[in-house]
Amino acid sequence: MTDLAAFAAHHGVRHYLFSFSDLFGVQRAKLVPASAAAELAVEGAGFAGFAAWLEMTPADADVLARPDPASLTQLPWQPEVAWVATDLAVGGVPLEQAPRLVLQRQLERAAAKGLHLRTGVEPEFFLLDPLADAIADTRDTGEKPCYDQLALMRRYPLISELLEAMEALGWGPYQADHEDANGQFEINWTFDHALTTADRHAFFRVMVATLAERHGLRASFEPKPFDELTGNGAHLHLSLWSGEGTNLFADPAGELGLSTLGYQFLAGLLAHAPALCALTNPVEASYRRLGRATSTSVASWSPSWITYGGNNRTHMIRIPDAGRIELRLGDGAASPYLLQAAVLAAGLDGIERQLDPGPRLDTNAYTHPPSEAEARRLPTSLAEALAAFEADTVLSEALGPEFCAAYRALAVRHRLPTVPATA
Numbered sequence: 001m002t003d004l005a006a007f008a009a010h011h012g013v014r015h016y017l018f019s020f021s022d023l024f025g026v027q028r029a030k031l032v033p034a035s036a037a038a039e040l041a042v043e044g045a046g047f048a049g050f051a052a053w054l055e056m057t058p059a060d061a062d063v064l065a066r067p068d069p070a071s072l073t074q075l076p077w078q079p080e081v082a083w084v085a086t087d088l089a090v091g092g093v094p095l096e097q098a099p100r101l102v103l104q105r106q107l108e109r110a111a112a113k114g115l116h117l118r119t120g121v122e123p124e125f126f127l128l129d130p131l132a133d134a135i136a137d138t139r140d141t142g143e144k145p146c147y148d149q150l151a152l153m154r155r156y157p158l159i160s161e162l163l164e165a166m167e168a169l170g171w172g173p174y175q176a177d178h179e180d181a182n183g184q185f186e187i188n189w190t191f192d193h194a195l196t197t198a199d200r201h202a203f204f205r206v207m208v209a210t211l212a213e214r215h216g217l218r219a220s221f222e223p224k225p226f227d228e229l230t231g232n233g234a235h236l237h238l239s240l241w242s243g244e245g246t247n248l249f250a251d252p253a254g255e256l257g258l259s260t261l262g263y264q265f266l267a268g269l270l271a272h273a274p275a276l277c278a279l280t281n282p283v284e285a286s287y288r289r290l291g292r293a294t295s296t297s298v299a300s301w302s303p304s305w306i307t308y309g310g311n312n313r314t315h316m317i318r319i320p321d322a323g324r325i326e327l328r329l330g331d332g333a334a335s336p337y338l339l340q341a342a343v344l345a346a347g348l349d350g351i352e353r354q355l356d357p358g359p360r361l362d363t364n365a366y367t368h369p370p371s372e373a374e375a376r377r378l379p380t381s382l383a384e385a386l387a388a389f390e391a392d393t394v395l396s397e398a399l400g401p402e403f404c405a406a407y408r409a410l411a412v413r414h415r416l417p418t419v420p421a422t423a
Contacts, residue, residue, distance in 0.1 A: 002069035004041050007082070008034035014080040018045040018065050020088055021099050021202050023410055024053040024282070025335035029083075030065075041067050044089065053414075055097060055406030063088050063095060071199045076165035077211060085199045097406035099337035102399060103198055106344040109398070110240070113351075115248065117344050120191030120237040121201050123332060125208055126183045126225055127155060130218040133225070135183035144297050146180040155185065158215045162187055165207060171200060180297050181229035191237060194340050201234075201336035221332030223281070224288040228296050231289030232332035236343060239324045240265065250323030256310055257322020266308060266317055266325055267357035268350020269343065273306040273316065273329070274388035275395050277379045279342040279407075280330040283415060284382050289331055291380055299366060303328055305375045307361050314365035316378070329378075338407075345398040383416055 007013060016037050019029040030045045044064025049056035054063070065086035074082045087104075088095040095101065110117055129136045140151045152159065159176050166173040172190030179186050187204075191197065205221060212219035224231040239249040240261065251259035258266075269276070281290060289302050301313060308317035308325075318326040330339050349355075361370055379385040386408060389395070396404045 004037040013082045017083045018086050020065050020086045022053040028052045055410050076168045096402035099335050102403050103337040103341040106341045116241045117194040118191055118239050119194045119197045122235040124179050124186045124232040126220040128218045136217050140182045145182050148178045152178040198336045198340050223286045223331035223333050230295045234330040234334050236327045247323045256319045264350045265347035267355035268347045272346035272395050274379050275392035276342050277385035278389035279338045280334050283333045286331050287381050290378050307375045309360050
């Protein structure tokens, strides 16, 4: 275990950000002087849980946040500060509703079966005018702006700084591009163990927002900031590995190079898709993204049906090449931890029950949508997704009743639109 005081002395760190992600994916933190870090690493930094998006009251005891040194990340743009993800407890007992713990519990379930999840995430974001809900680059007006070289290079100062920061952190960034919407970008980095990817995803959102502000911009990960433009996805690439480092999704004899285990995992995602949406698509704007087949670029790049295909981006699940699958369901509002926890829980159920996903669809689902006999539609509202989440007892049991009750209660109170009273 890394000694925080020793790390600070060796790397010139003056302060630590003890950070956690709440139930709505908001990053919360306290700034801890390096001189106090060793003590608080044991005792935990105290937070009032009710003041964040946790299902608690002002009468509840402090939530104590203890750092996980494995997540330690020195800020490349401000190296006297280091960020560290924390694990939450109340009264010495782990806080079961804490999103990072929910993911850890699923990883433990998988490990008990000899399975280890590795993931890569593709978080899309807009760069906006900080004083208005508008694309910051007024020259970024193309009808099909994806991969626009000039628009990308006009944001070179920020994008290159992000790439260099990720290289310094050892993430292995390998490409950045202008995405399908005007003002939209994406940066990809190398896949890793699921908890590592989730921690990096959480940090990435903070890093992008911080550096964008320094460049006079506002970064938005919102699912659908502009009704006419493609929304922000958070596509997740998935594979299960043995403890010895063998990719268990890879099978040269399998259809499209995917193993039986991989298809069972995929089938679990299909089976639980309506309930998954409550976590992968957690705000009302998420359903404006899922419900749109087109945008000004003539494609939304988001699914509307619970289907899978080969290397075909019009379906909920894509098999891009041998040994992995891509879930295209999640969006920029999803918690980095709950996104992966829910997906793993659903996939493990598919493996445990040896589910069969049925035949894949190779059609263009935007121009030739499946019939109701071939596929189910994804939920069209957050209320519908939350109802499916409550009804899915298998997924709820896997994720834990305390977490599920807390998430549902908070989402219903604070995220569902209120219905006006009638006379």
